[in-house]
Amino acid sequence: MDMLDTSIGLQQNAKGQRPQYFDDPSVEKVLAITMALAGEFSVMRDRLDSLERLLEAGVTVTREALDGYVPDERARSDRDAWRSTFLDVLLRVVQQDRAAMKQRIYGDG
Amino acid sequence: MNHAANPASQFQHGLLPVTTADEQSRLEFVKSLKFHLAAKVSPGNRAAFEVDAGPAFARANGQPPQDYKEVAKAMGRHPYFLFWSALQRNSQEMMWKAAQLPVQRQLNRLIERARTTPGEAGSLRLNPDLETPRYQTLVDIHCMPGGYHTDFAADDVANGAVYDRAVYVYAMGRMGPLNSDIGDSTIAYLKQHYPDLGPRRILDLGCSVGHSTLPYVDAYPGAQVFAIDVAAPMLRYAHARAESLGKAVHFSQQNAEHTDFEAGSFDLIVSHILVHETSHGAIRNIMKEAHRLLRPGGIVIHAETPPYRALGAFDGFMLDWDTRNNNEPYWTASHELDPVALAEEAGFGGACAFEGNQPSAFDSDEAKRTKLFQAGDFGGAGLWYLWGAQKKAAH
Numbered sequence: 001m002d003m004l005d006t007s008i009g010l011q012q013n014a015k016g017q018r019p020q021y022f023d024d025p026s027v028e029k030v031l032a033i034t035m036a037l038a039g040e041f042s043v044m045r046d047r048l049d050s051l052e053r054l055l056e057a058g059v060t061v062t063r064e065a066l067d068g069y070v071p072d073e074r075a076r077s078d079r080d081a082w083r084s085t086f087l088d089v090l091l092r093v094v095q096q097d098r099a100a101m102k103q104r105i106y107g108d109g
Numbered sequence: 110m111n112h113a114a115n116p117a118s119q120f121q122h123g124l125l126p127v128t129t130a131d132e133q134s135r136l137e138f139v140k141s142l143k144f145h146l147a148a149k150v151s152p153g154n155r156a157a158f159e160v161d162a163g164p165a166f167a168r169a170n171g172q173p174p175q176d177y178k179e180v181a182k183a184m185g186r187h188p189y190f191l192f193w194s195a196l197q198r199n200s201q202e203m204m205w206k207a208a209q210l211p212v213q214r215q216l217n218r219l220i221e222r223a224r225t226t227p228g229e230a231g232s233l234r235l236n237p238d239l240e241t242p243r244y245q246t247l248v249d250i251h252c253m254p255g256g257y258h259t260d261f262a263a264d265d266v267a268n269g270a271v272y273d274r275a276v277y278v279y280a281m282g283r284m285g286p287l288n289s290d291i292g293d294s295t296i297a298y299l300k301q302h303y304p305d306l307g308p309r310r311i312l313d314l315g316c317s318v319g320h321s322t323l324p325y326v327d328a329y330p331g332a333q334v335f336a337i338d339v340a341a342p343m344l345r346y347a348h349a350r351a352e353s354l355g356k357a358v359h360f361s362q363q364n365a366e367h368t369d370f371e372a373g374s375f376d377l378i379v380s381h382i383l384v385h386e387t388s389h390g391a392i393r394n395i396m397k398e399a400h401r402l403l404r405p406g407g408i409v410i411h412a413e414t415p416p417y418r419a420l421g422a423f424d425g426f427m428l429d430w431d432t433r434n435n436n437e438p439y440w441t442a443s444h445e446l447d448p449v450a451l452a453e454e455a456g457f458g459g460a461c462a463f464e465g466n467q468p469s470a471f472d473s474d475e476a477k478r479t480k481l482f483q484a485g486d487f488g489g490a491g492l493w494y495l496w497g498a499q500k501k502a503a504h
Binding site for chain 2: 036067
């Protein structure tokens with residue numbers, strides 16, 4: 001695997017004013033950091049999943065094997081399902097708002 | 110070349126950056142997040158509107174919101190809408206970062222590969238003196254750092270590679286392994302409505318990396334396909350990508366408002382999600398230029414998401430999110446364009462204008478469609494809006 005080549009710097013942020021969604025700008029940053037962490041957690045979970053699958057297949061696990069691991073269709077669909085559950089758990093509090101509003105529309109039934 | 114691609118993953122053509130397992134996982138997370146937001150969080154906005162914002166507006170104004178602008182007044186600062194918006198904006202920023210990392214890692218090699226691509230099938234003609242129009246440089250459109258046009262190195266292809274990957278993630282794979290759905294769907298419309306067109310020369314405007322361009326090569330065998338864009342990094346990448354896929358396209362760096370092609374030299378002029386990234390003046394110039402370039406009986410057709418007049422007030426409001434939240438300054442106005450007026454002004458005559466909807470050509474898993482035109486879910490509705498004009502046949 002190549003090391004990160006930084007000889008050419010790509011632009012990191014988009015030109016244009018970033019909208020502010022919350023009264024306190026710090027909240028924007030905390031949310032961005034939280035979501036980035038969630039993403040990196042998912043990356044780690046996939047790596048653990050690769051490790052388990054390689055071990056199950058009796059493959060000698062090396063970093064190269066992990067970096068080059070390509071999930072088959074079954075593994076991809078398992079991971080999709082895991083991420084879907086993970087996002088339900090992560091964004092539970094947002095779902096809760098939605099459920100409460102729906103209840104006000106449709107009642108308890 | 111064999112294109113029997115796995116419909117569930119992006120086709121690994123010769124220029125697409127190779128991803129490590131971690132890089133792929135990072136992209137997959139963004140895809141899952143975007144789908145989660147579209148399927149499970151975004152629909153709560155309608156509930157917020159029905160329960161809170163709509164009734165409050167009606168109490169204050171004596172009637173419910175009548176159009177998308179009034180829905181915006183009602184909903185714009187609703188806490189649920191703001192939190193969803195913040196998540197949506199983050200998903201967009203995370204997408205660009207996840208797409209940039211593998212490009213950054215192998216950029217020198219990608220540049221070299223594009224530079225040494227022989228023009229065996231098609232060609233590439235750049236114009237370093239071409240001025241990038243202000244509507245492309247004002248902000249970085251859809252929050253892609255550097256926009257379409259920025260070169261970060263000599264002979265750069267970075268943002269072509271970033272864009273190619275990000276479009277697949279943004280569409281959550283629902284535009285096909287080669288991101289070709291908008292081209293495929295436009296072709297399906299043309300074959301149905303203009304079966305005798307038989308174009309010999311086709312021009313694609315604002316082609317970027319050629320996602321929608323390449324399908325025309327197969328759809329109209331024997332036709333010469335030309336494609337233009339203002340952005341050099343897109344065109345270098347597009348050319349190398351097309352060659353690696355064995356498709357003959359002649360790319361050149363030009364502004365669609367004023368090209369150097371001869372009058373009457375095209376039978377078919379197409380654009381795909383170009384219009385909303387231009388300007389009020391530019392789309393008028395583009396239609397005039399299309400009228401000049403078409404032979405009598407030729408057709409210009411643009412593919413977009415539907416105009417707000419075709420949507421309910423609430424759906425129009427949701428589709429309008431990108432204007433302010435995703436750096437798409439012309440999005441709102443472009444969704445209020447009138448094809449008849451534009452065709453009239455450009456010399457086609459209003460009666461020669463047409464519009465219609467075309468179901469998506471890519472046979473996506475139905476469960477992955479939200480059937481909604483909503484922000485951050487471009488391909489979710491499974492439908493494209495097409496409009497254009499046919500130049501009057503000579504008498």
